[in-house]
Amino acid sequence: MVNDYNLSSRGGNTSLFGRLDMTAVGLYIALVIVGFVCITAASFEEESLNYLSFSHNYMKQLMWIGISSVVALVILLLDRRLFHMFAYPAYIAGLCLLIACLLFGREVNGAKAWFEFGGVRIQPVEFAKIATALMMARVMSSYSFNIKRLPDLMKVAGVILLPLAIIVLQNDTGSGLVLCSFLFVLFREGITKYIYFPALFTVFLFIVSFIFSPEAIFSFLLVVFTMFSAVKTGAIEAHLRFLAGVVLASIFLAVATPLSGYASLMIVTGIAAVALGAVALKARALMLLWPILMFVYAMLFVPTCDFLFEKLEPHQQNRILTFVGMKSDPMGIDYNVNQSQIAIGSGGLFGKGFMEGTQIKYDYVPEKHTDFIFCTVGEEWGFLGAIVVISLYMALILRLMRMGERIKEPFGRVYCYCVASIILFHVWVNVGMTIGLMPVMGIPLPLMSYGGSSLVAFTMLIMIAIRLDASTDDGDTLYNI
Amino acid sequence: MAPNSGLQRFFTLRYVVFLVFVVLAGRLFYVQIIDDKYKDLATSNIMRPEVEFPMRGEVLDRYGEYLVRSRVCYDVMVIARNIPKTGFDTLRLAEILDITPERLERQLKRAKQAPRAPFLITGYLSQEAKLVFDEGEFDGFFTRFRTAREYPRKVGGNLLGYVSEVTEEQVRKWEYYSSGDYIGVGGVESAYETMLRGEKGVSYRIYDTHGAAMGPYKDGDMDILPVKGLQLTSTIDGRLQEFTEELMEGKVGAAVAIEPSTGEILVMVSSPTYNPDLMVGRQRNNNYAQMLHDQRNPQFNRAVKAKYPPGSTFKLVQGLIGLQEGVLRPTDMHPCHGGYSYGRRKMKCHDHRSPIDLRDAVATSCNAYFCYVFKDIITNPKFENIAEGVKTWNDYVYSFGFGRKLDSDFTGEGKGYVPTPEFYDRTYNGRWNWGSVISCAIGQGEMGCTPLQMANLAAIVANRGYYYIPHIIKHIEGRDSIDRRFYERQYTMVDSVHFVPIVEGMWRGVNVWGTSGGARLEGWDVCGKTGTAQNPNGRDHSTFLSFAPKDNPKIAVSVYVEHGGFGASVALPIASLIEELYLTDTIRRPELVERVKNYPINYYHYDKKQREYDLRRAKQSAK
Incomplete structure (x- = not known):
């Protein structure tokens, strides 16, 4: 049905710049300009004596846009094979940078994720993302790589988890989670769908473990899985008897011994699960094994989750708790999210106009030019402006995916998908955070948020993708270097 | 794997991207178009109504001579979080306000318990002292117009009554009063309270998140001027x-x-x-x-x-x-x-x-x-x-x-x-x-x-x-x-x-x-x-x-x-x-x-x- 979908249609132009995907370039430029306008609106000071002084954030951003243009030009002029070649060194350098940052970096907002050189702060994570994306592409495009094979899957997992671990150690969990967006890439590359069910189950358990007590979760899962098994095997009566047995045994244990209800339930269900597992294995009833395994997983995961939660910084705990609605604190952690929603919500359909946003102008939105830059869009340009901006992002993401599909070698395809997934994750988390769909994570809005590291890094990410795409018709492949 | 399975996954992922877009757009639609509360919240964020106290009415004796007069004075208020972190000259402020530095410190400590709320440091600042105070430019401090009673003949304590801050009970009982208002107690002041007190006015001002005033809201079109209290002529000689x-x-x-x-x-x-x-x-x-x-x-x-x-x-x-x-x-x-x-x-x-x-x-x-x-x-x-x-x-x-x-x-x-x-x-x-x-x-x-x-x-x-x-x-x-x-x-x-x-x-x-x-x-x-x-x-x-x-x-x-x-x-x-x-x-x-x-x-x-x-x-x- 999709055979006739022509992915490599392109004009007859054969010069490098003629072969650039002008749609992607246009979207990139549009987003940078929109970002600059918003930063100007958010950081403009009417009383300032010199509007063009570089002490203003918008002038600094203008400087970074200039630097990014140079970086973009250099990348477009590089031989595309260099990216393939430098994937390993870049990855190792990225890891070293992260470790160095962990050891010698500067702590900002609780995260030890910054280097500082003479007043300019650099966040290595932004560049580690590029290195990891290149590494992903390199590993997954290697000859005889098959994602369905466990060793190859482990290799990919290693590529993702190594930087992730360091980033989490830096206490920059938000940025670390960006790398999880590579699941998007793995799906494209044909990873077994069985990985998604446990992943979703894990997310489900994670959220549920904050809202309900462990007893409630286990009881619920016990009933659901027993029912599932009962329906699958048809032996309904036996399963009911099993359920009744577990309940009675738990109650007996809780009443007759000094154990708490929770402990009793854990012991009884634990023994029951092990025993059932043994029976299922012996009877080769593999269908039964699945729910038992998942139940055991839940029994291990939920307490671990609680344990890990205790280990989190108080402000991270608060963010999660407020997000799942377990805690409300309008003047504290909720303040940022409330104020950002007020700013966006008050924008209405058409917005209040350029530099007319009261919440922005009077400083009610915190971090209004960095992580909460989308508030300026929402308040000053309204629903229409916000839709235009997220449409630009979606168009860029879809364009990157399409470019990936049209590149013949897996290296370029995987890389483009990596970039698309990173941008998708950033936009989803950042915009979602400003409108209360996601908890607050310190993740910038690509190309729009104020900040040199972020702008340069995203420029590099996107420009490498465009450069790889522009090579499609070169005739040479990456493999015959 | 079928040859086109990669492409099929591409289409699936396009749906994922589209879904993200729809969820974000839907939420934006709800926040910006459907739910009106954010507009009110935005207004109440930046705008604070400020009570403008009226001049209390005077009382004359039967021949038109003042028994009670109102004189202008000022309350000195503070919003604790707007005091510069670098500190300020407390001794000088105490001197201007004519209170002891110890008392000023005590008041500031109390003000910090609710750092965003205006707190009354001291009242009855004379007009002259207010000018000196204004010159001092103490960040975080501001004055509020008030009137105080003055008795040219210094007679009729019980007859005229006096003016006092409203009690909690009075605030609950009468809608007109809010905490910090003045009310007549005893004598003429209490008997003719509704005439003497005048009508409170209100002015709406824009404040930024740090509490600094940024000018009138809607150019002051919504402001209501205070109405001076009525002048009473008493029968007293x-x-x-x-x-x-x-x-x-x-x-x-x-x-x-x-x-x-x-x-x-x-x-x-x-x-x-x-x-x-x-x-x-x-x-x-x-x-x-x-x-x-x-x-x-x-x-x-x-x-x-x-x-x-x-x-x-x-x-x-x-x-x-x-x-x-x-x-x-x-x-x-x-x-x-x-x-x-x-x-x-x-x-x-x-x-x-x-x-x-x-x-x-x-x-x-x-x-x-x-x-x-x-x-x-x-x-x-x-x-x-x-x-x-x-x-x-x-x-x-x-x-x-x-x-x-x-x-x-x-x-x-x-x-x-x-x-x-x-x-x-x-x-x-x-x-x-x-x-x-x-x-x-x-x-x-x-x-x-x-x-x-x-x-x-x-x-x-x-x-x-x-x-x-x-x-x-x-x-x-x-x-x-x-x-x-x-x-x-x-x-x-x-x-x-x-x-x-x-x-x-x-x-x-x-x-x-x-x-x-x-x-x-x-x-x-x-x-x-x-x-x-x-x-x-x-x-x-x-x-x-x-x-x-x-x-x-x-x-x-x-x-x-x-x-x-x-x-x-x-x-x-x-x-x-x-x-x-x-x-x-x-x-x-x-x-x-x-x-x-x-x-x-x-x-x-x-x-x-x-x-x-x-x-x-x-x-x-x-x-």
């Missing part, structure tokens, strides 16, 4: 009030003067009084506490609240009732041999000739005469029993304004007390006769009157049978008239003709022969009646009731001095001097003024109370 307060100084009691033809209160003094300026400014709380500890209770407005036995002045009422009831004729003679005997008891009287008629009985204030009269009233054969007699007598007394509120425009007016048959039933277990109640004949016993009621009695007699409800405000700015009840004659149950002999007696008592001779004013035909009220706390109370001139009276006065002895000894000269100043505009008897001022009264009963109270307090603070 400021000079006479001041003079009377001077005369009453050192004495405990009250003096009230009324213009009989209108019911306007010319003077209302409750002694001890206090300087109303003490109730304004930063020392207010200290002064107030000090007054609370004073056992003579300067905050108690004796003129309208006290319950004094009227003493002999009440004989006027008995005579009038007797005449109206037909049990007494002016020419009736009654004997008096040092008193009136009933049963085994005797109501004593002073030495005077006997027998005498009504006029002379009034003039000499004969106890026995009015015992006969009172007995005749309540034991009138037309009544089935004595209870009915007392009941009828009650009705007459009520019609004179006793035993009930006069319904003046003064808040906190007391009722006094007139004993009823029910009262005697309760007290004597239902077994009582005229002898049990005979002390009422001469205004003793259970009778209790406020000085205002007694002055009103003087006005009734002056008017020969009616009165206008006494009042203290005669004109309200912007209004043609005051309440209509003040223009209506209130008739007593006694006909006008019966007043002739009584007035004659009062005139004689002053001008011919009697107890009130000292009240004589050449050419003014003063009429008067002394009273000497026995009481259980010590020396007799001295009281005098008077009006002048006899025809077309201009002033009716009642003076009551606790433990002042004979009516003629201190109450009479005070009343006489009030009349002299009011009628002749001068004082020709400076030696009398001196005598009154230096008249020794020993309030050993109050002093004892004070000593005991102080001792108790000392013990408590020692604990």
